[in-house]
Amino acid sequence: MAFRDNAKQKLSKSILExxxxxxxxxxxxREQEAEDGQAMFSDVITEDMKHGACKxxxxxxxxxxxxxxxxxxxxxxxxxxxxxxxxxxxxxKIMKWDSRxxxxxxxxxxxxxxxxxxxxxxxKFNTKRDxxxxxxxxxxxxxxxxxxLKPSCD
Numbered sequence: 609m610a611f612r613d614n615a616k617q618k619l620s621k622s623i624l625e626x627x628x629x630x631x632x633x634x635x636x637x638r639e640q641e642a643e644d645g646q647a648m649f650s651d652v653i654t655e656d657m658k659h660g661a662c663k664x665x666x667x668x669x670x671x672x673x674x675x676x677x678x679x680x681x682x683x684x685x686x687x688x689x690x691x692x693x694x695x696x697x698x699x700x701k702i703m704k705w706d707s708r709x710x711x712x713x714x715x716x717x718x719x720x721x722x723x724x725x726x727x728x729x730x731x732k733f734n735t736k737r738d739x740x741x742x743x744x745x746x747x748x749x750x751x752x753x754x755x756x757l758k759p760s761c762d
Contacts, residue, residue, distance in 0.1 A: 618636070619632065619636065624636060681694070682694070
């Protein structure tokens with residue numbers, strides 16, 4: 609035992625081919641692929657990359673960073689087709705911006721819906737006793753419950 613390597617011993621291929629060793633075979637393959645990947649990219653990947661979270665976004669182009677216009681430009685009637693395309697793109701941007709800011713529900717209607725929603729949610733968390741008192745308040749004054757009268761034997 610003293611002569612064993614610290615490295616993990618690997619199983620032979622013939623043993624891994626047996627039916628009951630399928631999981632072990634898959635695990636061994638995954639470990640081997642991980643080792644190969646680490647060997648290939650060992651000069652590129654640093655220890656900080658392995659242990660640290662990704663703090664940066666790598667963008668291959670600076671166009672989205674600077675909000676630049678992609679494509680051809682034309683000014684002063686030099687290329688009317690491109691100028692028309694530019695106008696259409698500008699109109700599409702304005703339409704998208706307007707559609708995002710457009711209200712589907714008016715403020716009054718929203719306030720009314722919110723008010724009814726608050727009542728509905730508060731009723732959901734009431735206990736049975738609270739529900740009985742609410743029903744009594746809605747029904748009005750309480751009538752005395754009629755008791756059972758014994759029949760008279762006359």
